[in-house]
Amino acid sequence: MPELPEVETVRDGLDRLVVGAVVRDVEVFRDYSVRRHEGGPAGFADQLRGRRLVAAARRGKYLWLPLAEPVGTGAAEDATLLAHLGMSGQLLVRDPAVVGDWSHPHLRVRLHLDGAPSGARYLDFVDQRTFGHLSVTDLVPTPDGAPGGRGSELAAVPEPVAHIGRDLLDPAFDATAAVAAIRRRRTGIKRALLDQTLLSGVGNIYADEALWRARLHFARATDRLRPIEVRRVLDAATQVMTEALAQGGTSFDDLYVNVNGESGYFARGLAVYGREGEPCPRCGTPARRDVFTNRSSFTCPVCQPRPRSGRW
DNA sequence: TTCCGCACCTGCCGGC
DNA sequence: TGCCGGCAGGTGCGGA
Numbered sequence: 001m002p003e004l005p006e007v008e009t010v011r012d013g014l015d016r017l018v019v020g021a022v023v024r025d026v027e028v029f030r031d032y033s034v035r036r037h038e039g040g041p042a043g044f045a046d047q048l049r050g051r052r053l054v055a056a057a058r059r060g061k062y063l064w065l066p067l068a069e070p071v072g073t074g075a076a077e078d079a080t081l082l083a084h085l086g087m088s089g090q091l092l093v094r095d096p097a098v099v100g101d102w103s104h105p106h107l108r109v110r111l112h113l114d115g116a117p118s119g120a121r122y123l124d125f126v127d128q129r130t131f132g133h134l135s136v137t138d139l140v141p142t143p144d145g146a147p148g149g150r151g152s153e154l155a156a157v158p159e160p161v162a163h164i165g166r167d168l169l170d171p172a173f174d175a176t177a178a179v180a181a182i183r184r185r186r187t188g189i190k191r192a193l194l195d196q197t198l199l200s201g202v203g204n205i206y207a208d209e210a211l212w213r214a215r216l217h218f219a220r221a222t223d224r225l226r227p228i229e230v231r232r233v234l235d236a237a238t239q240v241m242t243e244a245l246a247q248g249g250t251s252f253d254d255l256y257v258n259v260n261g262e263s264g265y266f267a268r269g270l271a272v273y274g275r276e277g278e279p280c281p282r283c284g285t286p287a288r289r290d291v292f293t294n295r296s297s298f299t300c301p302v303c304q305p306r307p308r309s310g311r312w
Numbered sequence: 313t314t315c316c317g318c319a320c321c322t323g324c325c326g327g328c
Numbered sequence: 329t330g331c332c333g334g335c336a337g338g339t340g341c342g343g344a
Contacts, residue, residue, distance in 0.1 A: 087337050129322050295337055
């Protein structure tokens with residue numbers, strides 16, 4: 001599933017392979033994939049045709065490509081192509097001269113490109129489970145005046161991204177403020193980690209891994225955790241996502257690949273996620289799976305003892 | 313205001 | 329062999 005390291009891997013690929021390209025044409029094969037674009041599929045295509053992709057930026061799991069006119073190649077304008085990969089979305093950079101008449105059963109949107117630095121002609125949005133989406137949206141200023149996200153120098157973010165917090169790999173991320181915000185909540189620590197308004201980019205996989213590294217059970221109440229414990233789990237999340245990024249992200253199957261269609265290798269680096277019954281790498285106790293907020297959570301019952309009065 | 317549960321969506325897999 | 333239900337899970341909305 002694409003979480004922060006996977007989305008950052010895709011962003012880096014787009015930065016190298018398609019930034020500078022002009023969108024010659026747009027094909028929307030599945031209207032639902034542009035459901036968040038206010039003008040519908042036709043408006044989505046109209047707003048992209050003839051525009052130049054001037055950067056590849058990211059905050060948390062949101063990815064965007066600021067747009068400019070093709071002539072007068074100045075700074076980005078006030079609009080951007082915004083993407084969220086959801087559970088299974090992929091952005092694939094394709095050159096038909098290399099891959100032939102490539103298609104995919106889950107191809108939802110295709111951008112035809114001219115002038116990409118890689119020579120690629122297609123930017124394909126492939127999405128099996130269709131939780132992902134694309135839109136063209138306005139850029140709005142960041143409240144703190146710092147760049148909106150990794151890969152962009154603009155102090156602006158897409159309007160739908162304005163409400164989410166900065167992510168742990170963002171140089172402008174304020175860990176002290178995040179610790180305080182989490183402790184003000186009256187919920188479980190995993191719920192807080194997954195709340196994208198507090199901090200962005202952490203999903204189910206890395207939340208479980210960070211909690212295991214920090215030796216905290218997912219149901220520990222945020223308002224009863226000491227600041228140092230919250231800080232410990234944030235540091236662990238930063239560490240595990242940095243390691244995953246170095247290995248191209250986590251791939252369990254072909255639902256996550258980079259822009260070239262290649263898998264990441266971090267799945268083998270996971271300590272507990274998806275390893276029910278397998279020995280904890282620290283103490284050897286079989287990992288446990290619980291259903292928490294309608295999804296699986298994996299813990300070591302010894303390293304991460306369940307609290308007497310936790311918040312499920 | 314804050315927190316929580318659920319719907320959205322598709323394909324795979326196991327059970328019958 | 330075919331059908332059906334469960335499961336995967338990020339996000340946003342509505343209800344408590």
